[in-house]
Amino acid sequence: MIVLRRILFLLANFLLLLAFVFRFIARRVLRKKARWLRVDLRGDVRFLPRRQNYTRFLKGFGPPIHEVDLRGLERSIDAAIKLPAVEGVIVVVHPLGGGFAAMSSLRDLLRKIVASGRRCIVFLPRGGGMKELFVASAGGEIVVGKGSTLLLGGLSASTTYWKGALERAGIDLTVHRRSEYKTAMEPYARESMSDEQREQTELLLGGIDEAIREAVAKARQLDPETVRAILERPILVAEEAVSLGLADRVAYEDELENLMARREEGPNSDALASEVRDDKRQTNQERAQQARFDKRAQKREKNQFTPLPLSIAPKLVEPQDFLPLRSLPLIALIRVEGAIMDAGETRASYDRLKRALRWARASKAIRGVLLYVDSPGGSALASQLIHRELVRLREKKPVMAYFGNVAASGGYYVGVGAQKIFANPYTITGSIGVISAKPSLARLQEKLGLRVETVKTGPSADFFALHRSHRPEESEAFEAFVDAHYRDFVAIVAEGRGQAFDAIEEKARGRVYLGKEAHALGLVDGLGGIGLAFDELKRAMGLPKEMKAGVIEPRERGLRAPLPEPPRLARELVKALAIAELSDYMGLATSRDPVLYYEPTLSVFYHRMRNES
Incomplete structure (x- = not known):
């Protein structure tokens, strides 16, 4: 098969050789232009x-x-x-x-x-x-x-609190969390922002605001306090x-x-040109030649500054005139994007990621894996299982993780299974904690005149039922359940980062950090762009930094394409009511598993106002 492939590539390269001269000349011209x-x-x-996927064949149809x-x-x-x-x-x-x-x-x-x-x-x-x-x-x-x-x-972060509306509707939500900074479900369990949430939000906002002020002040050579006053x-x-x-x-x-x-004309160039044009001794032929020369000069000048x-x-x-006879070393790129779920075909579902990680582990052509994480977390069970698949993959091949805008809670849990973690200095990460909730619709059912009759063999057989709240002893059992998952989470992070349990627990407690703070605490190995993670992965694969490597992603089931951007009014309405977050929370809250989640509304901190005129 390999021999046949090389023969076909040789034949294709022979055909490409015929067009090589024309492409070479075209490149020489473009390089000068x-x-x-x-x-x-x-x-x-x-x-x-x-x-x-298939949308690249449908360019020109629908809004770009x-x-x-x-x-x-x-x-x-x-x-x-x-x-x-x-x-x-x-x-x-x-x-x-x-x-x-x-x-x-x-x-x-x-x-x-x-x-x-x-x-x-x-x-x-x-x-x-x-x-x-x-x-x-x-x-x-x-x-x-x-x-x-x-x-x-300046910068701002807003959160919509739903507790009053839920109480009026007759919906009660009891939250169990570890620890005090784990505030993911706070908008549905409180009427106002907690001190812990306000503290960490102000720290994140302050860190980003300081970065903007310092960058603008340094670039524009202005005093930082002057820049502060201007940006306000x-x-x-x-x-x-x-x-x-x-x-x-x-x-x-x-x-x-x-x-x-950037014209660099001599001091007498205009005078000389005028002298030639005004010379009465010029013949008609000379004047015609001069006109053609001026037109060509104007055209060259126009092309010179046309980007x-x-x-x-x-x-x-680095033109690719011919097909390579040898295959490039392959890197598998696996994405964890969005809320982590147990099942389904989302970018962060356990079902999909299990297939992708096992495919990368089994493939002989793949020499290394880059895990890209941009997720606020999700299901604790799914995060644990994905982490296990990543550890098994790491036993056979080098694995590096790169954190995008948000890699918190379950997103961090998954990434800690890699050999090294890289992030941007302003990635939002951490949130090492566990949260779970028990919703009850008992008061709503009473308002609607509904009555639920249950036959059970044990007092807690309907432990997760929505028609009743937990009894005190059941709440204690739930607390112990969440505490056990929290200790497991901290232990996994301690093992992955090579630190003591107590050292990680002190940094955990649900706190979120910017990437530069996480790096100082040893939660992240390096800071920079995603290219840094690719370079480190190639080094671990035994490849020189300058050597090219192919990047391949696992095939996805079905035909998926990004949806066109909705109208601005719809986007603002969804944002104001926190509808997307409510959908995620309710899906996770009704799960029987604890949740590793960080509030996604804090992933973008600044005004989204734009000049629409």
């Missing part, structure tokens, strides 16, 4: 692109789905830096979505351009908010669109942003060409 590159950033900023793929953007920027003709990059920042960890990684990539000595002009055509300003501050020059607005004001202003028009030092100039998009141009797409850079630096 690639003095300026351009990239448009809009939509959700993601460490990894969505898996689209925009996203920023950090992994692909990193390859393009690294390639652009290697092109000697490139003078700079135009970065057009449209409204962005996603967590702060992704924004931080995006900003680090843009800083690479400036560090290489190239110009980096960041254009905000519609202004933006805290996210867009934070990202734009990485550029050497910031241009704000004429008529646009910066919507600032809710609205700035474009001209105000320039006068306060947040931006360099105001311009329309068609005026960017003037910023790119090419940044995505073309990898094709110019």
Whole structure:
């Protein structure tokens, strides 16, 4: 089979050889023209692109789905830096979505351009908010669109509390948790925010706010207190942003060409040109030749400052003209995205991840595995079983974990099974704790005139029934049940991190941390982008850092595609009522298993206000 494959590849390469000359010439031309590159950033900023399956064949149908793929953007920027003709990059920042960890990684990539000595002009055509300003501050020059607005004001986190509504409906919820900072179901068990929740929310908000202020102050060479006062202003028009030092100039998009141009003409060039054009001794033929020369010069000047797409850079630096005769070493990329469930075909269900991890373990072609975690947690049982599969996989092959925007509670439980854990400095992680709840619909049934009659052989045979609350001795048993799972969780983390049980328990208790704090506490091994995790995995596989490796993902059942973004009003309504969180909570609360979960409403901290005009 391998011999046949190589023969087919040789035949294909022979055909490709015929077109090689034309592609080689085209690349030579493009390398000379690639003095300026351009990239448009809009939509959700993601460490990894969505898996689209069949949708790549349906481009052009329905509304486009925009996203920023950090992994692909990193390859393009690294390639652009290697092109000697490139003078700079135009970065057009449209409204962005996603967590702060992704924004931080995006900003680090843009800083690479400036560090290489190239110009980096960041254009905000519609202004933006805290996210867009934070990202734009990485550029050497910031241009704000004429008529646009910066919507600032600081950071905020809001939580909707449902207890009053549930009580009016006749629904009671008894929560059992370990420990005091495990506040996942607090919105449904309390009428207001607890001191522990307020404490850790303020710490997370303060850490991110400080990062934004320091980044903007350093990039714009402003005093930190001055930046604080500026960012507390809710609205700035474009001209105000320039006068306060947040931006360099105001311009329309068609005026960017003037910023790119660096004309180095001699002092007498205009006079000489005028002298030639006004020379009365010129013949008609000479004047026609001069006109053609001026037209060609204008065309060359226009092409010189017409930016090419940044995505073309990898094709110019490392072209793939021929099919490789030898297979690249393969890395399996396995994603844990969303709430962790026992069953189903979600990105974080035990059923799906069990198949993926066992496939990676059994495949002889796969030499290493990268586990990408972006999950607030979920079912304790599912998290434990996924962790077990990861440990079995680690016995045969190197496994590294990378934490995205949120890898907390059950998400951290799963990741601790890897050999090493990497995260962004602003990843939200930790939340090592357990929570469970017992809902009761007894009062609601009474209001509706419903009566439940139960026949049972033991006093607690209907322990999980919704038509009654727990008796005191049953609540004590439930507390012991949750406590046992908490101790198991802490023991698993202690074993995975090579620390004592008491040392981990002191850091646990349900607390959440930013990635840089988790790294200082020994809960994370390294800080950086997802490329750092890939590099460490290749090192563990025995491969040089510069060597290419293929990345493969397990096949998914069914035809799945990302849904188009819903209307803005619908998005705001879902967010205001916390409908998505309520669905997750109710699904987990009615489970018979304890829950390892962190409140996802805190994964994005800042205003999502955008200039919609």
